[in-house]
Amino acid sequence: MQLRVFPDNLKEWLALRLNLVPMPLLHAQVLPVISRAVLEAVDGGVFEAIQNGHTTTEAIAGACGFDVRATTQLLGVLTSVNYLQFKKKEYRLTRITRKWILADSPDTVRDLAIYNNRIVWPWLEKMGEYLKTGKGLQYHDSLQADDWELYQRGMWAGAISEAKEFARKVPLPKNATQMLDIGGSHGLHSVETCRRYPGITATILDLPGAVEKAAPLLAKQNMGDRVVHQVGNILTDELPESTYDLILMSSVAHHFTEEQNILVAQKAAQALRPGGVFIINEFIRPDPQAAPELVGSSTDLFFGLTSTSGNWSVEEINTWQRASGLTPLRAIGYQAIPGRFQVGARK
Ligand SMILES: C[S@@+](CC[C@H](N)C(=O)[O-])C[C@H]1O[C@@H](n2cnc3c(N)ncnc32)[C@H](O)[C@@H]1O
Secondary structure, three states: OOOOOOOOOHHHHHHHHOOOOOHHHHHHHHHHHHHHHHHHHHHHOHHHHHHOOOOOHHHHHHHHOOOHHHHHHHHHHHHHOOOEEEEOOEEEEOHHHHHHOOOOOOOOOHHHHHHHHHHHHHHHOOHHHHHHHOOOOOHHHOOOHHHHHHHHHHHHHHHHHHHHHHHHHOOOOOOOOEEEEEOOOOOHHHHHHHHHOOOOEEEEEEOHHHHHHHHHHHHOOOOHHHEEEEEOOOOOOOOOOOOEEEEEEEOOHHHOOHHHHHHHHHHHHHHEEEEEEEEEEEEEOOOOOOOOOHHHHHHHHHHHHHHOOOOEOHHHHHHHHHHOOOEEOOOEEOOOOOOEEEEEEEO
């Protein structure tokens, strides 16, 4: 996937073709403002205010506790990116905001936006430092209790759009019964897998701060004993031998160094039953010689900054799997999330 600018008319088309438009200003001036405006609007409840009938600028400002003039400017930005429509002095939600942002939509990414607004945004200011030192943050070591809650809710919102597709496509061995979800947090991948395959039960292994705040999210899924949390640290804890048919590690490899990922692959290999499958579910670092890809590249830098690691290529992941005695399977991409793959291997 790529970010493109579409001209509104022939004059603009020509200006773009002739390289007369200073494109870096789009990235340097326009996009940072749009990003922050969207985050503040979600966090401030602009879209829920409109859903609840506050459709004029004054009413939206009143419902959100915002200044009227500043709200006019904010709503202008949101309308320009098709998050809102403006007709007869009233704002209306669009299909983007109704499906993806409203708190009561089953597809909402709202909590990820709130996490990004409150916790992640200040991290981005450290990018210059990261580029000089190569040392990013290790945020799992420094999150406070309230941050853990925003983090876990954010991860839940980020996983909603892929969890069903994960379960539909996962190369599950026949007669599988036991799943381990390393760093599984909210457990949505396990929940959707267990819903699709009634014979399976899942254990979600995660750090104490995560389990404490993710437990209420899992409880809402009403899975009872079929999906349970286990407090632990995959880097220091041992796994039981020949126990699991499916071991998933989703969005965790980008936090770990190569040595740590090799260690996890070895632990997973010995914890799988024969025929069992180990899946690393990740954004993949694009090959710079191939076509540019927006999601894989931006998440690679983001995870470098926030975890001093980053995305890995399919080949790198397969190398860890092979070194642990597993046989790599064909990587499976997502329709819903560009740049993201299930990179599996069988014992
Ligand atoms: C980015 S979240 C991914 C959550 C979920 N798997 C998903 O795909 O949405 C990373 C998770 O890994 C957990 N984690 C990080 N280091 C870990 C470790 N050493 N052992 C177990 N879990 C860990 C974090 O607490 C967090 O819940």
